[in-house]
Amino acid sequence: MLAPMAAPPTAATPSSVAPTDPLGVAGSDASLRRFLHGLPGVDQVGVESRAAGLATRSIKTTAKAYALDLAVSMVDLTTLEGADTPGKVRALSAKAVRPDPTDASCPAAAAVCVYPDLVATAKQALGSSGVKVASVATAFPSGRAALDLKLADVANAVADGADEIDMVIDRGAFLVGDYRRVLDEIVAVREVCARPGGHDAHLKVILETGELATYDNVRRASWLAMTGGADFIKTSTGKVQPAATLPVTLVMLEAVRDFRRATGRMIGVKPAGGIRTTKDAIKYLVTVNEVAGPDWLDPDWFRFGASSLLNDLLLQRQKMRTGHYSGPDHVTLD
Amino acid sequence: MSRDRTRRDADRIDVRKTYKLYVGGAFPRSESARSYEVTDARGGFLANASLASRKDGRDAVVAARKAFGSWSTRTPYNRGQVVYRIAEVLESRRDQLEREVREATGVNAGGARAEVDQAVDRLVWYAGWADKLAQVVGNANPVAGPYFNLSSPEPTGVVAVMAPASPLLGLVSVVAPVITTGNTCVVVASQPHPLPAITLAEVMATADLPGGVVNVLTGHQGEIAPWLASHLDVDGLDLTGVDDADLARDLEVAAADNLKRVRRPGPEDLAADPRLDRMTRFVETKTVWHPVGT
Numbered sequence: 001m002l003a004p005m006a007a008p009p010t011a012a013t014p015s016s017v018a019p020t021d022p023l024g025v026a027g028s029d030a031s032l033r034r035f036l037h038g039l040p041g042v043d044q045v046g047v048e049s050r051a052a053g054l055a056t057r058s059i060k061t062t063a064k065a066y067a068l069d070l071a072v073s074m075v076d077l078t079t080l081e082g083a084d085t086p087g088k089v090r091a092l093s094a095k096a097v098r099p100d101p102t103d104a105s106c107p108a109a110a111a112v113c114v115y116p117d118l119v120a121t122a123k124q125a126l127g128s129s130g131v132k133v134a135s136v137a138t139a140f141p142s143g144r145a146a147l148d149l150k151l152a153d154v155a156n157a158v159a160d161g162a163d164e165i166d167m168v169i170d171r172g173a174f175l176v177g178d179y180r181r182v183l184d185e186i187v188a189v190r191e192v193c194a195r196p197g198g199h200d201a202h203l204k205v206i207l208e209t210g211e212l213a214t215y216d217n218v219r220r221a222s223w224l225a226m227t228g229g230a231d232f233i234k235t236s237t238g239k240v241q242p243a244a245t246l247p248v249t250l251v252m253l254e255a256v257r258d259f260r261r262a263t264g265r266m267i268g269v270k271p272a273g274g275i276r277t278t279k280d281a282i283k284y285l286v287t288v289n290e291v292a293g294p295d296w297l298d299p300d301w302f303r304f305g306a307s308s309l310l311n312d313l314l315l316q317r318q319k320m321r322t323g324h325y326s327g328p329d330h331v332t333l334d
Numbered sequence: 335m336s337r338d339r340t341r342r343d344a345d346r347i348d349v350r351k352t353y354k355l356y357v358g359g360a361f362p363r364s365e366s367a368r369s370y371e372v373t374d375a376r377g378g379f380l381a382n383a384s385l386a387s388r389k390d391g392r393d394a395v396v397a398a399r400k401a402f403g404s405w406s407t408r409t410p411y412n413r414g415q416v417v418y419r420i421a422e423v424l425e426s427r428r429d430q431l432e433r434e435v436r437e438a439t440g441v442n443a444g445g446a447r448a449e450v451d452q453a454v455d456r457l458v459w460y461a462g463w464a465d466k467l468a469q470v471v472g473n474a475n476p477v478a479g480p481y482f483n484l485s486s487p488e489p490t491g492v493v494a495v496m497a498p499a500s501p502l503l504g505l506v507s508v509v510a511p512v513i514t515t516g517n518t519c520v521v522v523a524s525q526p527h528p529l530p531a532i533t534l535a536e537v538m539a540t541a542d543l544p545g546g547v548v549n550v551l552t553g554h555q556g557e558i559a560p561w562l563a564s565h566l567d568v569d570g571l572d573l574t575g576v577d578d579a580d581l582a583r584d585l586e587v588a589a590a591d592n593l594k595r596v597r598r599p600g601p602e603d604l605a606a607d608p609r610l611d612r613m614t615r616f617v618e619t620k621t622v623w624h625p626v627g628t
Contacts, residue, residue, distance in 0.1 A: 324591070325392055327567025328399070 020187050020229045022263040029180050032227075036179060039223060042215035042251055051246040054290055055283040064282070068317050069107050071281040072099055074299045075310050076134055076270065078113040079334070080141075080238065086121045089114055093125035095332055100314050103321065109310065110299040111164060115140070116157040123161040134164035134204070138189060141208075141237035143168040147185060154192045157201075164202040165193050166234060169221065171211045179224055186228030204232035204270060209248045210240040218248055222255035232268040238305060243273025246283060253291040269296070272305025278316045281309060307334055353383045353528065355390060355552060356535035358397030359545015365389045370553070372529060375440025383528045386553035388561040391520065394549035395567055398492040398518040401546030406489045406516040414464030417514050420541040421457035424534070428454070431502060431533055438501050438527040452605060453506040460510040463613065467515060471614055475621070482624040487617035489516030490595055491569030494562035496555060498575040500604055501527035505534060507604045508574050511612035513547055517570065520549045522559060524575065528552035556581060563588040570595040570616045574602070 020026075025035035059067055077096045079088060093112050100106040111132035112122050122133045135157035139145035145153075154165055167189050173181040186205060193201040205225035209218050225233050233252055236243040249271045256267040269292070275281060281304060288296045296302050311331040318326040353372075354361040363369075366387035372380045384390075405413070424431070431453075432446040441449070472486040493512045498504035501524055512519045523531035535550045551558060555576065563571055563585040571589045576582040576599050589596050597615045 324564035324588070325395070325561065325566060327395075327565065330566060 019265075020190070021227050022265060023227060026183060026227055032179050032183065032224075033177070036220040036224060039216075039219055042219055044215055047215060047250055048247045051250050051287065054250075054287045055246060057283075057286045059282050059286065064316075065320055067282050067285050068278065068313055068320070070297060071278070071285060071304065072310065072313050072317070073107040073110060074303050075109040075313070076111045076113045076272070076303045076305045077109045077310060078238070078272070078305050078307050080113070080115060080136060084115060084118060086118065089118045089121045090125045091332075092334065093122050093131070095310070095334070096131045097126065097129045099310055100317065100331075103317070106314070106317060110303055113166065113305065116153055116160070116162070119157050119160040119162045132163040133161065134166055135160075135162040136166045136168075136206075136237070138167040138185075140166070140168055140206075141239040143170050144172075147188065150185070151188060151192050154189050158193055158195065162201050164204060164232075165189070166204040166206055168206045168208060168237060169225065171208055174212070174217070174221060174224075179220075182221075183224055183228050186225060186230065190229040202231040203229065204234045204268075205230040206234045206237055206272075207252075208237055208240055209235050209244075210242045215247070215251050218251045219255055222252050223259070226255070226259045226265075226267050230267060232270050232303070234270040234272055234303075234305065236271075236273045236305075238273030241274075244271035244275055244305075246287060249284060250287055250291055253288060253296070256296070257292045266295070266301065268301040268303065270303040270305055275304055275306050276308050276312065278309075278312050281313065351381065353381050353532045353552070355384050355386055355394075356532065356539065356548070356550040357390065357394045357546075358400070358549065359539060361535070361539075362390075364553070365393070368553075372438075372526075374437045380437060381529060383532070383552045386522075386551040386558055388558060390551055390553075391558045391561050392565070394520040394551060395492060395494075395562070395565055397546040397549055398520050399567055401544055402489075402491060402518045405513075405518055405544055405547050408516070410465040410468065410516070413514060413516060414461045416542050417457055417464060417510060418461035420510075420538055420543060421454050421461065423537045423541040424450075424457065425454050427533070427537060431530060434530045434533055435502050438529060449500075449503050453503045456503070456506050456608065457510050459608065460514045460613075463610075464514045467610070467613055467617075470610070471617070471619075477623075480626045482626060483621065484624070485619050485621045487515065487614070488620045490616045490618055491517060492567060493517045493519045493570035493572060493595075493616050494559075494565070494568050495519050495521045495572040496559055496575035497521050497523050497531065498604060499524045499527065499577075501530040502534065504575070504604050505531050507608065508572055508612070509548055511608070512570075512572065512616055513543075515613050515617050517616050518547045518549075520551065520562060520568070522555050522562070522575070523550055523552045525553065525555055559585055560588060563594075564591060566592045568592075568594060570597075572597045572615075573599045575599075 026032050079092055096109040096112045108131050111134045113134040114122050116135045119135045137154040137157050138150035169182050190203050193203050207221040212218055222233050252269050260266050288302050314331050315326045354363050364384040364386050368385035369382040370385045372383050374380050428450045431450050435449050436446040468486050475483040477483040495508050531550050538548050571594045573582050582599055586596055
């Protein structure tokens, strides 16, 4: 779609330092706007029919077993409620480490995603298990706060040990065309994510596609976030309907694919919200493989922001292991 | 069904009915997209019915589980009203059901009328029991201490029901007791005579019965039943309609895994006046201790 502009494609590693503006388009407001509006438009009918076509693939037996384990290992187990307690976060962390205590072959989830004030609790509960702690920040979910408050929010979570920061973009600024402001915020948050001596917190940028109105905007916001140095682009907060949809994720996968072609830098994608069934999750995995490529079929490059999805995946795993249908009495209540 | 009409009005295109499954209050086709031919008593073609797969069984269990919470917590009195309402709506569609019973089994008009009469009466009979069973099988137990000790029947949960061959009376006789006590169910209808079962589903769908309380699958018993028997989210299994002794034994073995309540098949005259055992088989006795007030 986009001609390669710089280096030939090479798979970046998760720890690679994100250069801001690798395409050299953010020099002035005008050049940024020219670049974003110069992106090819998204064919709405085409992308929706492509997504619907990919959703009809039938994944069975060994391929399904592989997909189930992969999907479990990609789950960002999320709890973002006002009623969250340390106890709930500890329970969720235990579940993330051993999603199915009856089955030692079940992989761990990728991360636990919580509000900033519970990062320390989650960090302590997860210990050295390898499961990451992700924290939403920047006045999640609306993002309606002054920049210094947002940065303090991020700094807090980083100081408490968050491995990943899920920030929201300023949709209001994006929709009025103030791309510079959105970009500057991402860059500023990115700087706060840095830790002396490496181990920077990874930055996931939430586009909140449900508020962006068009696929063209989704594509622009994706490129804007990647230009700002995002490690991941994430569809939604889960607090706005519609949350993640397959066509929106497809557009974002195209963006990360084209971005790697253009810059050699690999960016992850995280659909979040509304993915509740194994069937849905497998549709996403098929789309990842077909659109971005098998390189993205890895928890370092693709995540599901979900909570109830994990239980459905576990029920399906139990069904494949035992040969009979399992029931909700055999997974935890979250 | 449409013979008279087509003779009368040869130019008009037949509007044939698609007989589908009844799951969660909706009438979906089988997820497998399969169907099978249903014939009348003389072997003539009647209709195509959906041939349900194990996945339809799984979906039906999910629907039944979802409906269980609100159905089981309704007052027994209200459940009785709903079951009575099924009888009312069934009565208003008796012409259609009589015709379907006649076509399916080959009985004469009088026999079909008698079967529908009995089916309606049976629903009324069970409706009356809804708020009286607890008085009969529950108890205030005498205990040595300053406590009330009360036992009362509670619904078991989701019950998988294998309906007997008798297309209408048999079906009503196995479904009504299960739902009257507050359970929800997944019914595998009689394989040779599924059409009255789907018509009964249409009756239930318009009789204030919440979606998912009764789910009707049509197809091969031997294909669906083992999946329901081994399903860990099914709490009870009624084997009334299983004539094959080997299959019945296998189903009982599969049901043991999560300690399902099982009702074994046995010689039974469904036309005779029912007893309480069909209701009491799928209830649990809950006993509570409560201090006597001062």
